Amino acid sequence: xxxxxxxxxxxxxxxxxxxxxxxxxxxxxxxxxxxxxxxxxxxxxxxxxxxxxxxxxxxxxxxxxxxxxxxxxxxxxxxxxxxxxxxxxxxxxxxxxxxxxxxxxxxxxxxxxxxxxxxxxxxxxxxxxxxxxxxxxxxxxxxxxxxxxxxxxxxxxxxxxxxxxxxxxxxxxxxxxxxxxxxxxxxxxxxxxxxxxxxxxxxxxxxxxxxx
Amino acid sequence: xxxxxxxxxxxxxxxxxxxxxxxxxxxxxxxxxxxxxxxxxxxxxxxxxxxxxxxxxxxxxxxxxxxxxxxxxxxxxxxxxxxxxxxxxxxxxxxxxxxxxxxxxxxxxxxxxxxxxxxxxxxxxxxxxxxxxxxxxxxxxxxxxxxxxxxxxxxxxxxxxxxxxxxxxxxxxxxxxxxxxxxxxxxxxxxxxxxxxxxxxxxxxxxxxxxxxxxxxxxxxxxxxxxxxxxxxxxxxxxxxxxxxxxxxxxxxxxxxxxxxxxxxxxxxxxxxxxxxxxxxxxxxxxxxxxxxxxxxxxxxxxxxxxxxxxxxxxxxxxxxxxxxxxxxxxxxxxxxxxxxxxxxxxxxxxxxxxxxxxxxxxxxxxxxxxxxxxxxxxxxxxxxxxxxxxxxxxxxxxxxxxxxxxxxxxxxxxxxxxxxxxxxxxxxxxxxx
Numbered sequence: 069x070x071x072x073x074x075x076x077x078x079x080x081x082x083x084x085x086x087x088x089x090x091x092x093x094x095x096x097x098x099x100x101x102x103x104x105x106x107x108x109x110x111x112x113x114x115x116x117x118x119x120x121x122x123x124x125x126x127x128x129x130x131x132x133x134x135x136x137x138x139x140x141x142x143x144x145x146x147x148x149x150x151x152x153x154x155x156x157x158x159x160x161x162x163x164x165x166x167x168x169x170x171x172x173x174x175x176x177x178x179x180x181x182x183x184x185x186x187x188x189x190x191x192x193x194x195x196x197x198x199x200x201x202x203x204x205x206x207x208x209x210x211x212x213x214x215x216x217x218x219x220x221x222x223x224x225x226x227x228x229x230x231x232x233x234x235x236x237x238x239x240x241x242x243x244x245x246x247x248x249x250x251x252x253x254x255x256x257x258x259x260x261x262x263x264x265x266x267x268x269x270x271x272x273x274x275x276x277x278x279x280x
Numbered sequence: 281x282x283x284x285x286x287x288x289x290x291x292x293x294x295x296x297x298x299x300x301x302x303x304x305x306x307x308x309x310x311x312x313x314x315x316x317x318x319x320x321x322x323x324x325x326x327x328x329x330x331x332x333x334x335x336x337x338x339x340x341x342x343x344x345x346x347x348x349x350x351x352x353x354x355x356x357x358x359x360x361x362x363x364x365x366x367x368x369x370x371x372x373x374x375x376x377x378x379x380x381x382x383x384x385x386x387x388x389x390x391x392x393x394x395x396x397x398x399x400x401x402x403x404x405x406x407x408x409x410x411x412x413x414x415x416x417x418x419x420x421x422x423x424x425x426x427x428x429x430x431x432x433x434x435x436x437x438x439x440x441x442x443x444x445x446x447x448x449x450x451x452x453x454x455x456x457x458x459x460x461x462x463x464x465x466x467x468x469x470x471x472x473x474x475x476x477x478x479x480x481x482x483x484x485x486x487x488x489x490x491x492x493x494x495x496x497x498x499x500x501x502x503x504x505x506x507x508x509x510x511x512x513x514x515x516x517x518x519x520x521x522x523x524x525x526x527x528x529x530x531x532x533x534x535x536x537x538x539x540x541x542x543x544x545x546x547x548x549x550x551x552x553x554x555x556x557x558x559x560x561x562x563x564x565x566x567x568x569x570x571x572x573x574x575x576x577x578x579x580x581x582x583x584x585x586x587x588x589x590x591x592x593x594x595x596x597x598x599x600x601x602x603x604x605x606x607x608x609x610x611x612x613x614x615x616x617x618x619x620x621x622x623x624x625x626x627x628x629x630x631x632x633x634x635x636x637x638x639x640x641x642x643x644x645x646x647x648x649x650x651x652x653x654x655x656x657x658x659x660x661x662x663x664x665x666x667x668x669x670x671x672x673x674x675x676x677x678x679x680x681x682x683x684x685x686x687x688x689x690x691x692x693x694x695x696x697x698x699x700x701x702x703x704x705x706x707x708x709x710x711x712x713x714x
Binding site: 088091092093094095096099100109112113116117118119120121123124126127130137138181184185188189191192195196198199200202203252255256257258259261262263264265266267268269270272274275 | 335336337338449450451452453456459460463466467470516518520523524527547549550551553554576579580581582583584585586587589590598612613615616618619633635638639640642643644650651652654655656658659664666667670671673674677678681
C-alpha cells in the first residue's frame, strides 16, 4: 500500500539515481541534468528568499510589538532594511542598475556594509589570540607537542626564523608537507567516505530524518 | 545471494576495466623557428592537431599544437571553416599555451554541432591581432591557401588547413571510472552489511564522546532554564556537511522536545531554514510534543558571512544558551562563533568537514566531531542496526584504500626507487588506474 511517506522517499531515490547516472554519462539528455537541476534550485532558492525576509521581519516586528528587551535594535534593523530596499529601487530607476557606482545603494555597500564586514573579520585576530592561549598551554604531552610544533611553524613562517637558523623554514615546510598533510588527508579520506555513506543512506531511504 | 552479488560485481568491474586506458594521442608537429617568419616566404605547415574532446557531452573540439621556445611569446588566432562559412573562434592565444578549445556555451549552444565536419587554420602573429584582420579572415574574398598576409602593423603567417574533425558525445566518462568502481565496491559492502544487520549480527561502532555528550548538554541547559542554540553554518542545502548537520539536528531536537526545552536555529540560507523547520517539527512530533514546537525559533538571519556571525553572536550574548551546537559548513566565522559561545560558558559541540576550521573548534569547543564522525553522528544517535551497517561498510572501504596505499608505497619503493622494470610498470599501471 502506498503511504504518504513513501512518495518523498521514491522521489529521493529516483532523483538520486538520475543524478548518479548523469555523473557518469555525459551524453544528452543525462549530461545536462545537473546544470538544469542547479538552475531549478537557483530559481526555487530565489523564491525562498521571500520566506527568509518574512521570517526576519516577522521576528523583529514581534519584538517591537511585545516591547522586548532589545526592541530598539529591531527598529534599527527594519529601518535599515527599508532604506536599502528604497536605495536599490531608486538606484535602478535613476541609473539603470542599483550597482551603478553613483547610486546610493553602492554608497551604502561601500561605506556601511564593507567596513562592518571588515570589523567583524578583524575581531578574529583577538579570538585567535585567546583560543591559542588556551590551546597552547602545555598541560599534557599532546598539548606540549602542539605548542612546540606551533612555535616552530610560526617562527619558520616569518623572516626572523631564517635569521635564527636557515633550517627552520625548511623544517616548517617539512612539518606542513609531511605530518600535517598526512593527517589532513587521513581526515579528508574519512570525510569523503562519510559523505558517500550519507548520500547512499538518503538515496536508499534508510536516513529519513529530513522527512516530516 | 551474496555469491551471486559478488560474481555480478566482479564481471561489471572487469567489463569497465577494459575501457580504462584511452588510446595514445597522435603526435603533433612543431611550429617553425621565429627567424623564418618573414613576409617573403614561410609556412607553418599543417601543425594543428584536432580531436573531439573526450568524455564530454558533445559540442566541443580540442585543438593543440607544439611551439618552440623562440615562439613562446607569439600569438595564435584560430579560424574555423564549416562548408563555406568561416569564423574566428579564438584570438591572441599565447603560442606557448599549446592548446585551445572550441566549445558550445550557455549563450551559444549550437556553436559546434555534433557530427558536422570542421576545418581549422592557425594564424600566427608577433603582436595581438587587429580587428581589421579579424574581419578580413572571415570575408569570402580571402584565399586561405596563402602562407602569409599582412596589415599595416605586422605580418601574419597562416598554417595549412587541418581537418576534418567531428565532435561527438560520449556515453561514458572514462575519467570517472575509478569513482564508479569505488561506488560499486562501497554499495556492495553496504548491501552486504545491511544483510548481516538484518540477520541480527551485532555491529560495533566505537564510542564518540562528542555525541555521548549531546544528552548531557541538553539536560544541563534544561536544568539551567536556558535554551539550546543549533548553528548550521553558512552552507547551502546542497552541501553534504549541511545535510549531515540537519540529520543531527533531527536527533538533537527530539531530545530537546523530550526535555521540553527551547531550541534556537539561526539560519544563513532560507532553504536551509525551511528544511530545518521541517526537521525540528518532525522531531517534536516523533517525541509526542508537537504542541511545544515554535516555527519562529528557527529563523533567518542574513546571507552575509560576517553579518551572520554578528547576528548569531548577538543572539548568543542576549539569550545565553546553555548548549551550543555548531554542526555544518563553517569558514572564517567558525572561531568568532565558537569563542563567543565559550565566553558565555555554554557546552559546545562542534562538527565540520572543513579541515582548516577543525583546529579552531578543537581549541574553543568542549567536543569536536572530526569529519567522518559528523557524518556518522545521525547513525550513532539513533543506533539503528541497519544504519550501523553503513558505517561498518565505510570501514571496509577504508581497509581497501589502506591496502592500495600500502601497495603503492611498496611498488613505489621497488619500482621507481630500485629501478626494477616489471614493478616500475606495475606502479605506473596503478597510477594510471587511480
